[in-house]
Amino acid sequence: xxxxxxxxxxxxxxxxxxxxxxxIKSQVAAAITELRExxxxxxxxxxxxxxxxxxxxxxxxxxxRGFNTAILETENMPLFFAALPVDDAKPTxxxxxxxxGQSVDPSKWDQPNPYEVVLKAPExxxxxxxxxxxxxxxxxxxxxxxxxxxxxxxSPIIMLLNTIDLLKKEGKEIPFNVKVILDGExxxxxxxxxxxxxxxxxxxxxxxxxxxxxxxxxxxxPTVVYGCRGITTLTLTTYGPVKPQHSGHYGNYAPxxxxxxxxxxxxxxxxDGKVTIPGYYDGISINDTTKDVLxxxxxxxxxxxxxxxxxxxxxxxGFYQEALQYPSLNxxxxxxxxxxxxxxxxxxxxxxxxxDLRLVVETDGNRLKKLVKDHxxxxxxxxxxxxxxxxxxxxxxxVVTVTEGSVTDAFRTDLDNPYGQFLVNTLQxxxxxxxxxxxxxxxxxxxxxFINELKIPAFIVPMVxxxxxxxxxxxxxxxxxLAYGIxxxxxxxxSELN
Amino acid sequence: xxxxxxxxxxxxxxxxxxxxxxxIKSQVAAAITELRExxxxxxxxxxxxxxxxxxxxxxxxxxxRGFNTAILETENMPLFFAALPVDDAKPTxxxxxxxxGQSVDPSKWDQPNPYEVVLKAPExxxxxxxxxxxxxxxxxxxxxxxxxxxxxxxSPIIMLLNTIDLLKKEGKEIPFNVKVILDGExxxxxxxxxxxxxxxxxxxxxxxxxxxxxxxxxxxxPTVVYGCRGITTLTLTTYGPVKPQHSGHYGNYAPxxxxxxxxxxxxxxxxDGKVTIPGYYDGISINDTTKDVLxxxxxxxxxxxxxxxxxxxxxxxGFYQEALQYPSLNxxxxxxxxxxxxxxxxxxxxxxxxxDLRLVVETDGNRLKKLVKDHxxxxxxxxxxxxxxxxxxxxxxxVVTVTEGSVTDAFRTDLDNPYGQFLVNTLQxxxxxxxxxxxxxxxxxxxxxFINELKIPAFIVPMVxxxxxxxxxxxxxxxxxLAYGIxxxxxxxxSELN
Numbered sequence: 001x002x003x004x005x006x007x008x009x010x011x012x013x014x015x016x017x018x019x020x021x022x023x024i025k026s027q028v029a030a031a032i033t034e035l036r037e038x039x040x041x042x043x044x045x046x047x048x049x050x051x052x053x054x055x056x057x058x059x060x061x062x063x064x065r066g067f068n069t070a071i072l073e074t075e076n077m078p079l080f081f082a083a084l085p086v087d088d089a090k091p092t093x094x095x096x097x098x099x100x101g102q103s104v105d106p107s108k109w110d111q112p113n114p115y116e117v118v119l120k121a122p123e124x125x126x127x128x129x130x131x132x133x134x135x136x137x138x139x140x141x142x143x144x145x146x147x148x149x150x151x152x153x154x155s156p157i158i159m160l161l162n163t164i165d166l167l168k169k170e171g172k173e174i175p176f177n178v179k180v181i182l183d184g185e186x187x188x189x190x191x192x193x194x195x196x197x198x199x200x201x202x203x204x205x206x207x208x209x210x211x212x213x214x215x216x217x218x219x220x221x222p223t224v225v226y227g228c229r230g231i232t233t234l235t236l237t238t239y240g241p242v243k244p245q246h247s248g249h250y251g252n253y254a255p256x257x258x259x260x261x262x263x264x265x266x267x268x269x270x271x272d273g274k275v276t277i278p279g280y281y282d283g284i285s286i287n288d289t290t291k292d293v294l295x296x297x298x299x300x301x302x303x304x305x306x307x308x309x310x311x312x313x314x315x316x317x318g319f320y321q322e323a324l325q326y327p328s329l330n331x332x333x334x335x336x337x338x339x340x341x342x343x344x345x346x347x348x349x350x351x352x353x354x355x356d357l358r359l360v361v362e363t364d365g366n367r368l369k370k371l372v373k374d375h376x377x378x379x380x381x382x383x384x385x386x387x388x389x390x391x392x393x394x395x396x397x398x399v400v401t402v403t404e405g406s407v408t409d410a411f412r413t414d415l416d417n418p419y420g421q422f423l424v425n426t427l428q429x430x431x432x433x434x435x436x437x438x439x440x441x442x443x444x445x446x447x448x449x450f451i452n453e454l455k456i457p458a459f460i461v462p463m464v465x466x467x468x469x470x471x472x473x474x475x476x477x478x479x480x481x482l483a484y485g486i487x488x489x490x491x492x493x494x495s496e497l498n
Numbered sequence: 499x500x501x502x503x504x505x506x507x508x509x510x511x512x513x514x515x516x517x518x519x520x521x522i523k524s525q526v527a528a529a530i531t532e533l534r535e536x537x538x539x540x541x542x543x544x545x546x547x548x549x550x551x552x553x554x555x556x557x558x559x560x561x562x563r564g565f566n567t568a569i570l571e572t573e574n575m576p577l578f579f580a581a582l583p584v585d586d587a588k589p590t591x592x593x594x595x596x597x598x599g600q601s602v603d604p605s606k607w608d609q610p611n612p613y614e615v616v617l618k619a620p621e622x623x624x625x626x627x628x629x630x631x632x633x634x635x636x637x638x639x640x641x642x643x644x645x646x647x648x649x650x651x652x653s654p655i656i657m658l659l660n661t662i663d664l665l666k667k668e669g670k671e672i673p674f675n676v677k678v679i680l681d682g683e684x685x686x687x688x689x690x691x692x693x694x695x696x697x698x699x700x701x702x703x704x705x706x707x708x709x710x711x712x713x714x715x716x717x718x719x720p721t722v723v724y725g726c727r728g729i730t731t732l733t734l735t736t737y738g739p740v741k742p743q744h745s746g747h748y749g750n751y752a753p754x755x756x757x758x759x760x761x762x763x764x765x766x767x768x769x770d771g772k773v774t775i776p777g778y779y780d781g782i783s784i785n786d787t788t789k790d791v792l793x794x795x796x797x798x799x800x801x802x803x804x805x806x807x808x809x810x811x812x813x814x815x816g817f818y819q820e821a822l823q824y825p826s827l828n829x830x831x832x833x834x835x836x837x838x839x840x841x842x843x844x845x846x847x848x849x850x851x852x853x854d855l856r857l858v859v860e861t862d863g864n865r866l867k868k869l870v871k872d873h874x875x876x877x878x879x880x881x882x883x884x885x886x887x888x889x890x891x892x893x894x895x896x897v898v899t900v901t902e903g904s905v906t907d908a909f910r911t912d913l914d915n916p917y918g919q920f921l922v923n924t925l926q927x928x929x930x931x932x933x934x935x936x937x938x939x940x941x942x943x944x945x946x947x948f949i950n951e952l953k954i955p956a957f958i959v960p961m962v963x964x965x966x967x968x969x970x971x972x973x974x975x976x977x978x979x980l981a982y983g984i985x986x987x988x989x990x991x992x993s994e995l996n
Binding site for chain 2: 229231233239243246248250251252254255261263265268269273304308309311312323326328329331332333334339340348352353354390393394443
């Protein structure tokens with residue numbers, strides 16, 4: 001019985017989609033033109049002139065759509081703010097996107113200018129360039145637009161602007177106040193954002209925040225993300241003889257820094273990859289409801305293993321999505337002496353491990369770093385925050401330098417938050433598909449401190465294809481994602497809160 | 499009472515030395531001239547023409563002293579052989595030295611041409627160049643001759659030739675047959691030597707072998723070395739995801755190769771630096787007599803610690819000389835991902851440790867490598883001698899690539915060997931000083947396989963200053979070492995076996 005009801009609702013959804021799809025496709029054509037114009041303005045986050053040029057363009061484009069705009073000065077680059085006229089009776093949605101991009105090295109791109117969009121069609125395992133004239137006959141959603149920030153993160157801004165256009169054409173009323181904050185240095189860690197919240201609190205006041213950045217789940221299905229892991233780092237350096245020594249003359253006499261480091265690191269984890277430092281996972285508990293949501297994400301652990309070529313994953317979580325609910329302790333780099341052709345018969349002078357610790361909301365970065373440092377002390381080491389002097393080296397049997405990186409916090413909105421439910425429902429009815437709900441994504445977003453400062457429920461609603469070559473040469477956007485984004489924004493901006 | 503006897507014999511020794519010293523100094527002047535001529539013939543072990551030019555010079559110089567000479571062809575560079583006319587009634591001494599040198603980079607030297615000897619006098623912490631004319635007034639034994647192979651190892655050959663001249667002048671009879679084998683590719687690992695023993699066994703037949711290579715003990719005192727450690731290597735590589743992965747998305751899910759490697763390495767040694775792999779030290783026992791000889795070497799463990807800046811040495815041996823009687827297990831290099839400024843938030847694809855194992859005569863290199871490999875297997879790893887394929891990676895929980903370096907054996911002559919006693923006694927009476935007896939030096943000499951193939955007692959009698967910058971730019975010889983070497987050879991070639 002239930003199956004039949006589901007089937008009917010799916011059919012309704014499809015027919016509704018099919019009807020809207022004509023209007024959306026014609027809007028996609030306009031969006032492509034506007035995106036090409038936007039991409040043509042270089043947006044290297046390291047170049048203030050680039051950022052200014054983009055802000056001026058945005059001011060014009062949002063102004064044309066009836067937004068009030070403001071350029072918010074900060075200690076660094078300005079932020080761009082836009083809002084449709086406010087009606088105090090309506091709830092307020094704050095949208096976050098960014099218009100800066102990673103630097104480009106044109107020599108590594110398959111096109112002359114990464115800021116001049118190139119249209120390509122799939123061919124074999126790759127793509128071939130085609131003329132934009134081809135779009136006059138028909139728009140194939142599998143074609144792609146190649147250029148810097150086509151996916152990260154200019155196209156979501158274009159999707160929003162074109163959704164506004166579509167809503168106007170159709171005379172639709174938006175049941176929300178819509179505010180937009182656009183970041184000009186996300187690729188440089190969005191440093192001014194948390195302060196901006198304090199300075200421009202009233203302007204940014206809202207009931208919930210939607211971040212349109214990053215790719216949808218690899219399945220391509222509609223996705224809502226409730227949180228991200230944070231990050232901090234530690235660097236450990238152990239010491240042997242003060243200068244490298246001949247391994248014949250001093251091997252098994254001068255302390256070997258590699259063995260010391262290996263022993264320190266080995267003492268932090270068991271062979272299943274679980275951190276054995278007491279308290280490292282304190283405060284984390286995953287109830288059955290949460291576990292069901294984690295399990296509903298259509299990941300295949302077997303597929304991940306196959307793709308990354310390992311038999312068994314670490315066992316911090318029982319499966320991939322569960323693992324991401326815990327903090328990590330990762331060796332991202334090891335170095336001592338030389339390896340390979342350059343290896344020399346020496347006792348090296350030092351050995352270094354670079355660690356990164358991905359954080360969840362339960363595990364404060366400074367608390368975790370202290371746990372690791374206390375653990376190192378318990379192994380008999382004297383800790384320094386600098387390269388120890390001769391006196392310091394000779395006063396203690398085991399010395400280690402521990403340097404700490406800054407902390408970027410995690411954020412996470414509750415899975416049962418009503419605004420989250422609203423987003424899931426509107427996406428579900430827009431696409432006629434179950435929405436993938438990701439409680440915590442493994443990576444770190446630089447805007448987490450902004451979210452934690454705003455103190456409103458926040459959700460990432462990604463819009464672009466997962467294989468977009470974000471941050472790399474040949475970044476691209478599947479044209480179908482423009483239709484996806486317009487449809488997603490359309491649903492959000494036309495649905496009433498339950 | 500004993501003290502007085504000692505004092506008298508010391509005085510005798512000094513007066514004998516003083517008497518000879520005039521003759522030796524005039525021979526040193528000749529030796530300097532001849533050494534400059536010899537150094538002027540470039541001797542890069544990588545250049546066959548260089549080696550040939552040196553062989554022709556040696557043939558002439560040894561011929562002039564009444565030696566019969568032969569150029570022994572090998573698969574690689576020729577060896578040079580010389581012998582004084584043989585008297586079957588006498589015991590035979592075989593002398594080994596080498597005439598090839600390390601390559602030079604003239605831009606790194608403080609003189610225009612490393613093959614053109616420069617005379618320098620101490621000044622402050624360094625040296626200043628002086629004219630060779632200064633030698634006409636007086637030869638200062640603290641002056642130095644700078645040039646490639648002035649110490650390693652052309653000057654011992656010159657010391658021998660000039661000792662022969664001095665013996666002739668004084669009409670002394672040599673109570674030995676003297677054979678000389680000169681190596682032309684010691685700096686390239688002396689590969690042809692062991693085969694040459696098989697091919698030219700009769701020619702090389704001798705009662706004992708004296709190797710004049712390397713520096714005397716840092717104290718500057720006369721030194722006899724009874725053995726050297728050998729060496730072999732192992733390279734271990736553990737594996738994470740097949741390509742580096744984002745540490746947010748895959749940290750604490752994809753296996754971390756750094757932690758695997760740390761756990762493997764940590765399992766091999768205790769925190770005192772002792773190898774915990776069963777059998778690693780099997781067969782080694784140091785009795786009280788041996789321990790006394792080891793302790794008599796005037797090393798100061800406190801000085802080594804101070805110089806190398808560590809509080810506590812590893813505890814394989816109770817003190818420095820004892821440590822060298824055991825095989826080492828040394829991490830000479832570690833590498834995974836990147837460290838320092840280049841560190842990136844990744845789970846690296848692999849982690850590599852470069853190990854070197856210094857060997858002693860009791861510990862066969864292949865046996866030790868097998869012990870380490872068996873130990874790795876016991877830790878749950880499947881071993882490969884190549885980078886594992888996808889199928890191999892996915893068939894086993896823990897995979898490691900282990901590649902093995904070749905083995906250069908240790909050698910060691912017994913401390914109570916009568917030829918060793920002879921050498922100690924002659925050096926003691928030549929210099930009026932206790933002779934430093936080193937049972938095993940930590941480094942490895944490439945001629946160990948030659949020694950083991952010859953199967954005769956072998957001793958290293960080093961002649962040159964310890965601070966000679968061997969293998970480096972600004973290699974030099976303290977002129978006093980020419981006097982030292984001539985005196986040492988004179989003692990050896992004029993004393994009767996007990």
